[in-house]
Amino acid sequence: MGFRILAINPGATSTKIAIFEDERPLFKKTVPHSMEDLRGYPRVMDQIPYRRDLILAALEEAGIALGDLSAVVGRGGLLRSIPGGTYRVNETMVGDMKAAARGEHASNLGAVLALDLGDRAGIPSFIVDPVSVDEMEPVARISGSPEVERISMFHALNHKAVAHRVATELGRPYEDLNLVVAHLGSGVSVAAHRRGRVVDVNDAKQEGPFSPERAGGLPAYELVALCYSGRYSFDEMKKNLLSRWGMAAYLGTKDLQEVEARARGGDEKAALLLDAFAYQVAKEIGAQATVLEGKVDRVVLTGGMAHSKELMAKVIARVSFIAPVAVVPGEEELEALALGALRVLRGEEAAKDY
Ligand SMILES: Nc1ncnc2c1ncn2[C@@H]1O[C@H](COP(=O)(O)OP(=O)(O)O)[C@@H](O)[C@H]1O
Ligand SMILES: CCCC(=O)OP(=O)(O)O
Numbered sequence: 001m002g003f004r005i006l007a008i009n010p011g012a013t014s015t016k017i018a019i020f021e022d023e024r025p026l027f028k029k030t031v032p033h034s035m036e037d038l039r040g041y042p043r044v045m046d047q048i049p050y051r052r053d054l055i056l057a058a059l060e061e062a063g064i065a066l067g068d069l070s071a072v073v074g075r076g077g078l079l080r081s082i083p084g085g086t087y088r089v090n091e092t093m094v095g096d097m098k099a100a101a102r103g104e105h106a107s108n109l110g111a112v113l114a115l116d117l118g119d120r121a122g123i124p125s126f127i128v129d130p131v132s133v134d135e136m137e138p139v140a141r142i143s144g145s146p147e148v149e150r151i152s153m154f155h156a157l158n159h160k161a162v163a164h165r166v167a168t169e170l171g172r173p174y175e176d177l178n179l180v181v182a183h184l185g186s187g188v189s190v191a192a193h194r195r196g197r198v199v200d201v202n203d204a205k206q207e208g209p210f211s212p213e214r215a216g217g218l219p220a221y222e223l224v225a226l227c228y229s230g231r232y233s234f235d236e237m238k239k240n241l242l243s244r245w246g247m248a249a250y251l252g253t254k255d256l257q258e259v260e261a262r263a264r265g266g267d268e269k270a271a272l273l274l275d276a277f278a279y280q281v282a283k284e285i286g287a288q289a290t291v292l293e294g295k296v297d298r299v300v301l302t303g304g305m306a307h308s309k310e311l312m313a314k315v316i317a318r319v320s321f322i323a324p325v326a327v328v329p330g331e332e333e334l335e336a337l338a339l340g341a342l343r344v345l346r347g348e349e350a351a352k353d354y
Contacts, residue, residue, distance in 0.1 A: 003070040003345045007337040010109040012186040017058045020338040027062035044104045066121040073341040074110030076130020078102035084133045086340040088351040089115045089125040128340030129157040140200040153203045154189035161336035162302045162328045177297045180288045184305035187211050190284040192291035200291045209280035212254035215245035256305050278314035289322045296323035
């Protein structure tokens with residue numbers, strides 16, 4: 001028997017779970033979470049028992065005991081800025097995730113759940129390419145205020161996995177290519193990958209296009225006025241920015257398929273929001289193309305929303321002048337997590353310490 005790896009990807013709207021035997025998926029399950037499901041948890045960390053129980057239920061459904069596993073690997077959260085790679089989960093990492101010093105986000109649960117389940121089984125726990133992977137160039141860190149630094153917070157795991165896949169399809173090393181990759185999920189990140197390094201990217205929590213649940217970049221004066229209006233507390237503003245604005249605030253849903261169905265049914269507001277979303281994504285892709293001085297081998301569209309042919313057509317119509325466009329719908333995060341853990345278990349790569 002090979003290595004059996006439990007991979008856990010806690011997202012804002014779902015928990016994705018898979019069991020791999022070496023590279024081979026044995027079991028996969030996505031448990032969706034509606035806005036109502038998560039309403040009762042004031043802080044992301046409060047969701048640990050809820051999400052742990054559903055992972056244990058998934059293991060039972062798969063007929064696999066914790067004791068049958070070789071390792072647990074979770075999505076890495078808003079850690080310190082660190083290079084990419086596979087990291088052993090340790091107490092410092094778990095402490096940082098519980099303190100949420102760099103913000104609340106569902107990915108913060110990955111390391112905590114992995115250590116909890118790994119310790120129960122007496123096996124190692126890892127994270128791979130967390131959202132705080134930072135390869136940005138100095139010039140990209142300047143914001144316009146010396147008191148505010150631009151930071152790298154994005155879907156690093158899927159960006160890297162999909163970029164490698166496109167490179168393989170092109171028959172060229174990732175390190176030889178210039179790509180603009182747009183991840184279109186609950187959060188949106190659009191990055192310039194220059195020869196294997198993500199040299200600029202919008203912070204998926206507070207910059208760039210809006211998303212199903214986030215505002216993206218906002219006019220600064222208007223935002224400051226809202227902050228001081230007395231209408232919202234600091235905590236409420238953080239929740240607005242992370243999970244309540246974007247499409248959810250305009251339309252009351254984070255589900256793109258529902259928005260598209262409404263637009264098809266004649267809802268003009270839904271139609272406008274779809275156009276605005278495609279417009280903002282395309283504009284961000286254009287900006288990242290300039291980071292690569294226009295020398296772009298492929299524009300890559302990925303994430304859950306890349307399943308929508310209608311939406312992809314709207315974005316492609318605006319960006320195809322930059323480079324050929326590759327659409328890789330969904331994400332390869334569970335596979336990327338399992339492969340990252342496998343490289344360490346096989347001794348092909350050393351796990352990094354956080
Ligand atoms: N087959 C599909 N067609 C259109 N939109 C989809 C599809 N699957 C998921 N989406 C949309 O993608 C968004 C979530 O993307 P996803 O990558 O699954 O998010 P998460 O970051 O929560 O993992 C939601 O708006 C969802 O409605
Ligand atoms: C915080 C950066 C990663 C991110 O936004 O992930 P989700 O889209 O899963 O919320």
